[in-house]
Amino acid sequence: MTKPLTSTSRAGGVGESPVRPDGPLKVKGEFAYSSDLWIDGMLWGATLRSPHPRARITGVDIGPALAIAGVRAVLTHADVPGDKFYGIDQRDQPVLAIDEVRYQGEPVALVAADHPEAARRALNSIEVHYEVLEPIFDAHKALFDPTSEHVHPGTNLVRHQPVRQGDPDDPAVRAQCAVVIARDYEVGIQDQAFLGPESGLAIPSEDGGIELYVATQWLHNDLAQIAPCLRLPQEKVRMTMAGVGGAFGGREDLSMQIHVAMLALHTGKPVKMVYHREESFFGHVHRHPAVMHYEHGASADGKLVFVKAQIALDGGGFASTTPAVVANAASLGVGPYEVPHVKIDAYGAYTNNPPCGAMRGFGAVQACFAYESQMDAVAEALGMSPWRLRQINAVSEGSTLPTGQVIDSPVPLSEMLDDLVAMPLPPSEEFDLRRMPGGVSNTTHGEGVRRGVGYGVGIKNICFSEGFDDYSTARVRLEMIGGEPAALVHTAAAEVGQGLVTLKAQIARTELGIERVTIAPADSRVGNAGSSSASRQSYMTGGAVKEACAAVRQRVIELAGAPADAQLVGGKVVTALGEVVAQLADVLGDTAIEETREYRHRPTERMNPLTGQGNSHVQFALCVHRAVVDVDVELGLVRVVELAAVQDVGKIMNLLSLEGQIHGGTAQGLGLAVMEEIQVANGKVLNPSFTDYLIPTILDMPPMRLKILENADPHAPYGLRGAGEPPTLSSTPAIVAAIRQATGLALKRVPIRPEHLTGTLAS
Amino acid sequence: MRLKMTVNGESRDADGVWPGESLLYVLRERLGLPGSKNACEQGECGSCTVYLDGVAVCACLVAAGQAVDREVITVEGLADGDRLDPVQECFVQAGAVQCGFCTPGLIVATHDLIARNPSPSDEEIREALAGNLCRCTGYEKILDAVRAAARRKAAQT
C-alpha cells in the first residue's frame, strides 16, 4: 500500500539537488495519499460533530441511525474501549464527547456504513440532546476576569510564562528613553489549510490488533495516544505512514486515528475515513489568535532600553500544544534584538473558540508581528530607517537573550540586513492591468495606487525545547544488490512534502560512497523519529541517518582491515590518503551490514516558571524579508509586488528543496498578512471553506528573490540550521510595514482586510 | 445505476453508482484512479482537474451521469508507461512538487494551457493556473516548471 522509494537519480549527495524519489509517482498520480487507500470490502467512517461551541449533552439516541440500510455501526463515548481521553501534551481531550462539548465541531459520535452517503444520512439521524450554554469566547476575560466561568473545572489558564530581565519599570531605566511606544496588536486565527484532507484506513488484524495507515507528523506520538484508548498494547497497533498532503503543524494532534480504528475493531472490517474540506476546518487545531500589548523604550541613538509585553494566546477548548506555544512567544518575545530590561508575560487560555495548537512558526509568528511593528514605530519616532534601527539592536554570536541564554553559533543579522537592503528593487514595469491591485477586475489603471516598502525580521527556535528528550532513530542496511552496493534507510520520520526522503538518500550516498539508496516506508517497526515539526527533521533525522551510516561504515572498515580513518568512496574502501584498500563488493560478499542509531541534540532546560531564565532552546534560525507592495488606497486592495529574503541556513543540504521551503513559508506569511483568517463569532466558525477562507493563489504570490547564507552551526550535523519556519515569521511584518508606508495607517491587526485600508473601519 | 465512459482511452463501466456521485468519486472510488485529488470537492482548488471531451474541468463539479459516453483523460493517462509527459518531467525537475497533492490538477491544467498557448507569458501562466491552489510551494517553482515545459514541448515539435 505504501511502497519503498528507490531514487531514479543515481547521484546526489549532501549539497546537491537530486530530484525527489517520490516525484515521478506524484506527477503520475500514483502516489498513495491517505485519502487514496482502498481495500476490498471496506466501510466508510464518518463523524458527528457538535454544532454548539459549549453545551451539556443530556442524551444521545443512536437507534434511528442504526436502522438505516447499509449502516454497520454507530458508536459513542460509551464504546471507547480504553482510556476516554487523549492529547499531545495533556490527556484532556475526550475521544468522543462525554457530558459536555467545548468547541463547535467536537466529535460526539461515529458511524460506519457501506457507502459514504449512507454514513452521512446516519449522522443526520443520530439524535443528540444538548443543553446549550453561553460560550466563553473572550480570551482576555477568560484569563483575567475573576467572574468568568471556566471551560475546564477550576481554570481557564493553560500556562503563564513570564520572562524577567532587569527592570523596565525602574524610573532610572525609563529616564534613558527618548521614545516610548505602547501599542496593542492582534493576530487572527490562521489555518494550516493543507490540501490533503485528514484521512486513513484501519484494517483489523487476526491477533485482535489493528493496522493503521494514516497521514501524520509523528507516528510514535500518535501510537502512544491511540493504543491506550483502544486498550491495546502498542505492538498490536501497527502504524504505517500513508502519503501526506501537507501538514504545517495541523497533523501534530490526532484527528481521525482513534475513531477509524474503533470502527474497524467494532465491525471487524476495514474502515476508511476521509474528512471533507468543511470538516477539515473543524478537524484540526489552528494557529493561536493573539491579543498583545507591547511597550518599547529606546534611547535617542536608537538603542532599545526596555521591552514590556503581555501576550494572550487563545488555545480554545483543549490544551493541545498551547504550553509550548506560550513558551515560544515568551522566550522569543522581543525578537533577535539585545534588550537590557525585559518584562514579558505570555498566557495560554482555554475558551470555547476553535482549538489551537501547532502551525508553522509556533508562537514565534504572533510575537514577531508585534515586535516588528514596534521596531518600525520606534524607528519612525526617532526618524531612523527601519533596517538601521534593527541593525543597531541586532543580536550576534555571543549575545544574551532575555532568557539568559547565550547564542553560541553564528547569527549574522546585521550582515543579513545589509544584504537585503543591497538587493535591487523591482524594476518599474510597463502598465499591465494584470499587475494592478485588483487585477483583471479592472478596478484601477493606476489612480489611487501607492507603493510601499517594508522590512521584517524573525527568529525561530529549531528542534524541541525546554528539556524535552528530543531524538530520532535511523536504521541503515548496506548490502550488494544485483552486483551493486545499495543502502536501505528506514526511519519513522514523516515526509510531509518538505523533501526529507530526498535528504535521507543524499546523506546515505555521501556517508557510504554509493549511488543506490532505497527509502523504506515510515512505520512503527523502527524507533521514534520525533515530529516533523519545529524545522527539526534535517537536523534530527538527518543526524540519525548520518550516525547510522557512520556505524555501518565503521563495520565495513573493520571487515576490510582498513585503517580507522578510512572512507567509503565510489563503492570502494579508501584510506585517508586516497589509496584503495578494497572494493565494497569484496568486503560485503553476501552479508548485509545493518546498524540502528538514535541521535539526540544537546540537552535543553525548562524555562524558570517565575523568570523565564534558562537555556531552553537548541538552535536559533533567522530570516529577513523586504516587501514591496502596491496599494489601491481608495478600494483597499493590495498587490504584493515582490518579496526578497535573506536566510542563514548553516549549510545548504539541497538547494532546490530549500528554496521551495523558503518560498512556501513566505507564502503562508503573506496569507497571514493580507488574506487568511478563520472568522469566529460567538465561538462559531463563519467561513469553513476555500470559498471563504482564502489562501494565496498564483496570482497573489509575487516573484521572490532569495539570498542564502551558510554560516555553519558547529553543534549541528553538517553545520545545518532548520529552515522551514523562519520565512513564515518575517514575511508577514514586512508586508504589513510596506502597506503602512503606502497608506500611512497604523495597522495593528493581521490579516489586513480592504476595509482596514479605506477608513471604513478604524485601523 | 450503471455508467459507461471512456477513461484514458479505455471503455470503463461502473456499477451501483448513487445518483449524487461526482465524476471525481467514480474515478477515485469505483474505477481505481485516485490520481485526481479531492482537496475541496467544491470547485475551489483545482486538484481534481481532468479533461472531459478535451476540456479541462473540475471533476468534483461534474455529476458522474454527465460523463456518460464521453471521454475522460486523467493525470494517470498522460504518461506513456514510464515515459513521463514533458509537463510531468519538468514539474519533478524544477522542484515544483512538494507534498504533491496539488500536482495532478496542476499537471492537467498546465498540459491544457500549453496545448492552447505554446509559449505563455508569466501573466498568462498566472491567469491560467489561478484556480489551482498549492499550499506548499509559493508557486515560484511551479512557474519555473511551466516555463520549462513550454520550452521543451516547443523543442519537440
Ligand code: FES
Ligand atoms: S476537489 Fe475539485 S476543485 Fe477542489
Ligand code: FES
Ligand atoms: S505541493 Fe503541496 S499543495 Fe502543492
